[in-house]
Amino acid sequence: MAPFPQDGLHTATPGQVLQLDTQQLENWDTAFISFLWDVKQAANHAGVQFDPSTLPGPAQRLLALLPPEPAKPPAAQKAPAPFLDRVGDKTLRCLDETGTVAVMAAETAKGALKALTGKSGMRLKDLATDLWNAGPSALLIVGIVNFLVGAILAFVGLIELRRFAADIYVANLVGIACAREISAIMTAIVMAGRTGGAYAARISTMLGNEEIDALEVSGIPVSTYILLPSILSLSLMMPLLYIYGTIIAIFGGFVVAMTMMSGTAIGYLTTTVNGIALHEFIFGFIKSFFFAGFIALAACRVGLKAGRSAADVGIAATRAVVIGIVGVIAMDALFAIIANVLDI
Structure with missing residues (x-):
């Protein structure tokens, strides 16, 4: 003063x-x-x-x-760190998070192997509940989204292919696009918003209620008791939802094509079956499995990193959805590069 x-x-x-x-x-x-x-x-x-x-x-x-003493002047703000220091710090944090998620994935894989022998410590009731929430409960929203996407793809394809008198090839367009790319991506995006956000909100709520702390104090591994059922259920259900979504998307394209084309239903379905190779489904099936693993791991990690207030629950859910959607699209681009290199 x-x-x-x-x-x-x-x-x-x-x-x-x-x-x-x-x-x-x-x-x-x-x-x-x-x-x-x-x-x-x-x-x-x-x-x-x-x-x-x-x-x-x-x-x-x-x-x-009035206060007994004058207020102290605010402390001088520290000068921002150099650019390279900030880049290095963010890089180290990114690597640390990557290592943490990799450890979670390894523990989940180990727990899944132990679950086959019944020694994982996972409650079957929790697994059954998560399987229901990640599978049958999502059939309606996954079906609606894929049906509309298939219908839109058929509508746009018919408009363009009609210029070249190639209307019948819309069956190949819808079938291959949905089996290889669109159904896997759309199903993953829906599940990232629906299930991934729910995982993050649930775990962050448990963190705020000190349930996670109670489990750790009791010696119960969080990775087995909470994370394993969530990650395992989504990883098992997502490929099945992909197959279901692909069929619904092809049906959506079929409905639009039958209302705009002069061909027969048998001809459209025959073209679809003959135009889609089996490896297209296998490729999409594999992608869906990796998408599911990434969404579940990211959501669980975000939930474990959340704060303990009520506002942090919403922040964690939003962050899990954003990370899941962006990660799925980035992984799909990586799969596209791999497929191009391997000529799949």
Whole structure:
């Protein structure tokens, strides 16, 4: 605090009492309170006791509301770290998170192998509940999305192919596109928003309620008791949902094609069956499995990193959905490169 300027108090003896004569005071405002506070600070600095008893009652109450000392100036902000330091710090954090997720994946795989022998410590009730939530409960939304996507793809394809009198090839277009790419991606996006967000919200809520801490104190591994049923159920159900979604998407394209084409239903279905090779389904099936594993691992990790407040639950759910969707699209691009290299 800056030193007070020279005034009459610097000659006062420490311990004396300072009082103000306010008998002739009639009208006053907040400027008077500010003056009194300055006088009180100067008296404290000189070692003189300030006595407010002679002040008007309202002035005493207002003066009592003010802090005893002036507020300290805000600390000077630190200069931002150099650019390379910030990049290095973010890189190390990214590598650390990658290693943590890899350890979670390894523990899940180990727990899945132990589950085959019944020694994983996972409750079958939890697995059955997660299987239901990640599978049959999602059939409606997955079916609606894939049906509409297949219908839209058939509609756009018919408009373009009709220019070349190649309407019948819309069956190949819808079948191959849905089996190889679209159904796997759309199903994964739906599950990232539906199941991935639910996983993150559930785990972050348990973290806020100190249930995770209770499990750790009791010696119950969180990876087996909570993470394993969630990751295993989504990894098992997603490929099956992909097959279901592909069939529904092809049916959506069939419905649109039958309303806009002059061909027969048998001809359309025959073209579809002959145009889709088995390896297209295998490729999409494998992608769906990896998509599911990534979504579940990312959601569980986000939930475990969340804070303990109610707001952090929503933040964790939103972050899990965003990471899941972006990660699925990035993984699909990687699979496309691999398929191109391997000529699949």
